[in-house]
Structures are given as structure tokens and as C-alpha cells.
Amino acid sequence: MTHPILLLGLLIVAYVSDSQAENAFLQYWEEHIGLPHPPHWFVAKASPLSLHQVIMFMKLIEENELAFHLRSFCMQANVACSTNALMKKTIYDKTLPPIIQWKNLKMTYEGLPNKTPLSIASQGGLLFFRESMVKEGNFMSIPDLRDPLSYKSFLPRPLASKIPFSFTHIKELKKIFGVMDNSNMDEYIQDTLKICEKSCICGEQCTCATSAEDLIDFVVEKLGHHVHIWSTENVEGSYENVTIGAMKLIYGNLSEPPALCHSQPFPFQVYYCHILKTVKIYAVDIHARKKVNHAIMACHYDTSTWNPNHLAFKLLGFGPGLIEVCHWINKNGVVWTKTLD
Numbered sequence: 031m032t033h034p035i036l037l038l039g040l041l042i043v044a045y046v047s048d049s050q051a052e053n054a055f056l057q058y059w060e061e062h063i064g065l066p067h068p069p070h071w072f073v074a075k076a077s078p079l080s081l082h083q084v085i086m087f088m089k090l091i092e093e094n095e096l097a098f099h100l101r102s103f104c105m106q107a108n109v110a111c112s113t114n115a116l117m118k119k120t121i122y123d124k125t126l127p128p129i130i131q132w133k134n135l136k137m138t139y140e141g142l143p144n145k146t147p148l149s150i151a152s153q154g155g156l157l158f159f160r161e162s163m164v165k166e167g168n169f170m171s172i173p174d175l176r177d178p179l180s181y182k183s184f185l186p187r188p189l190a191s192k193i194p195f196s197f198t199h200i201k202e203l204k205k206i207f208g209v210m211d212n213s214n215m216d217e218y219i220q221d222t223l224k225i226c227e228k229s230c231i232c233g234e235q236c237t238c239a240t241s242a243e244d245l246i247d248f249v250v251e252k253l254g255h256h257v258h259i260w261s262t263e264n265v266e267g268s269y270e271n272v273t274i275g276a277m278k279l280i281y282g283n284l285s286e287p288p289a290l291c292h293s294q295p296f297p298f299q300v301y302y303c304h305i306l307k308t309v310k311i312y313a314v315d316i317h318a319r320k321k322v323n324h325a326i327m328a329c330h331y332d333t334s335t336w337n338p339n340h341l342a343f344k345l346l347g348f349g350p351g352l353i354e355v356c357h358w359i360n361k362n363g364v365v366w367t368k369t370l371d
Contacts, residue, residue, distance in 0.1 A: 112215060155173025158341065160356065161356050164314060183298065184242045186241060186243075197227060221294075249366045253288075261326060265361045266320055278313045278314075282310045284309075289365070290328055290365055292359075327356055329354055333351055
């Protein structure tokens with residue numbers, strides 16, 4: 031059963047600009063983070079919903095009525111429900127191959143015979159590599175740097191808290207967002223919930239942030255208010271053999287580890303954030319065909335607690351604790367580092 035009054039309310043507030051929601055996000059940022067302004071791409075992920083819209087959508091969820099207003103909710107909240115996901119136009123180069131889901135990509139690499147030459151294993155781009163491989167003038171095969179659902183926004187924390195974010199309630203979760211069984215979105219949801227519900231490895235601090243407020247709170251709790259924020263500029267170089275340009279160590283304090291936050295494919299913006307000891311962060315210029323990409327690279331120097339079956343060891347031929355492992359930070363991923371006096 032629909033609510034005519036609620037529907038009318040949604041139509042009335044639909045014309046309201048995004049400024050109210052953006053101002054709320056900026057205020058939360060300014061109150062917690064010791065930087066004057068967040069990056070523009072991060073601001074763009076702030077929920078566009080006004081307070082009135084949040085209250086109405088919360089009520090619809092509580093009364094199990096959101097399905098009757100799903101199209102309106104998806105469009106106004108800028109989230110990837112099945113009703114609008116296919117209508118979104120990609121912002122990426124259409125000459126790139128379709129985005130491969132992590133499960134399928136992992137199966138491809140795990141199916142390679144032991145001692146497969148790295149030149150063959152990295153034909154789709156090298157997901158993990160040694161620090162020594164990234165030197166100015168070297169050629170390197172870059173993996174897909176895209177975010178599968180790059181356009182989606184955060185939900186405000188009060189609204190995100192109403193979403194059943196667990197495998198136990200996955201049927202209810204999929205119903206809220208109109209997700210069909212065995213669809214791409216179904217697989218994205220399952221993959222993200224698996225990552226978010228797994229235990230942190232020894233010495234790791236990890237969480238899944240389902241709102242911008244949760245993300246900021248995690249960073250402040252672990253690193254304090256005074257931080258820097260780093261991200262890869264664009265997706266140029268994906269699936270290319272590129273030339274490595276200038277490389278700069280931007281954070282190397284091994285006693286104050288950074289927080290790495292990876293954008294997860296989900297109907298709304300979710301970040302998997304973790305802190306591991308002995309990590310260095312580099313800025314690397316990737317000279318792709320069209321232009322230079324200023325990419326961020328993270329190198330882990332203590333892999334002793336990693337799973338022996340980790341894909342990095344499959345690719346590089348060593349086991350836990352024997353080598354450092356480096357990887358790129360994908361588009362929309364973010365690295366937070368503590369400001370050091």
C-alpha cells in the first residue's frame with residue numbers, strides 16, 4: 031500500500047538543491063577533520079538527500095513500503111538500485127573491456143599453473159607486485175583501476191543504519207533495493223558482505239563504513255583529527271603497458287600506519303577500511319596512451335600474517351613474510367595518513 035501524503039511530500043522536496051545535504055557533510059568534515067576542504071570527488075559522494083527526504087525514506091523502510099517508491103528513492107538518493115543502474119551512462123572510456131568482478135578475476139589467476147611466468151600472469155594487468163618493479167623508465171602492465179559503481183553516493187548515517195547490512199538479512203536487503211537473484215548487483219552485494227563480515231587478520235584494524243560519517247569517525251579514532259588524504263587521479267592506464275614516470279615517497283613512517291579505504295561495489299557507497307603495520311605510500315606518474323595518471327601505490331612490508339593462499343603470493347611466487355607486496359589504489363579508493371609534526 032502506498033502513502034499518497036508521503037509521495038506528495040517526495041515530489042514537493044524533489045526540487046530542493048543539493049546544497050543543504052552538501053553543507054551538512056561539509057559541516058561534519060570541518061568539525062572532525064583538520065583540513066580546510068575535502069577533495070571535490072569526496073564531496074560529490076555526499077548524499078544529495080535533504081533532511082525531509084531522509085525522514086520520509088526512513089519511515090518507508092520501517093513500514094516496509096520503500097518498494098512502492100523505489101524509483102524515486104534510487105534517483106533522489108543517487109544509489110544503484112536495479113531500477114536505475116542500467117540507465118546510468120558510464121563515465122569511463124568505452125573502449126575498455128567490461129569490468130570483471132573480483133570473484134571471476136580471482137578464479138582466473140588461481141586457475142593458472144604453478145610457476146606461470148609473471149609476463150603471462152599479468153596480461154590483464156598486475157594486481158600485486160614488488161616495489162623494485164616500479165622504477166622510473168620501467169614498463170609495467172596496469173590492472174583495471176575503475177570503480178564498478180563510481181557514480182553512487184553515500185546514504186546519510188540515520189538512513190544507512192536502517193539498511194540490514196549482513197548476510198543474515200540479505201533477502202531483506204535485496205528486496206529494499208529491488209535486486210534480482212543471480213544478477214550482477216546480487217554478486218556485488220554478496221562479495222562486499224563477505225569482505226565486510228570476515229575477521230581482521232592479526233595486527234590489522236578494519237571496518238566497513240556505510241556512511242561518510244562512519245568513514246570520518248573511523249579515521250579520526252585511529253589517526254586523529256589532523257590527516258592528509260590521497261587518491262589516484264583517474265583510471266588512465268587501465269589494461270595498458272605503461273611507462274613509469276616520477277615516483278615519490280609521500281608517507282613512510284612505519285610506526286604510524288596509514289588507513290587504506292577501498293570503495294566496494296554496493297547499491298550505495300561503502301568503504302572497506304583497514305590499517306596494517308609497516309606500510310609506505312608512494313605517488314607514481316603513470317604515462318598512459320592518452321595522458322599521465324597520478325596514481326597512488328601502497329607497499330606492505332610485513333606480510334607474515336597474510337593468508338598463504340593470498341593471490342599476491344600466487345602471482346609473485348613467495349610466501350607470507352618473505353617479500354613486500356605492493357598494489358595500486360583504484361579510482362575512488364582513498365589513503366589517509368597522519369599529519370606528522
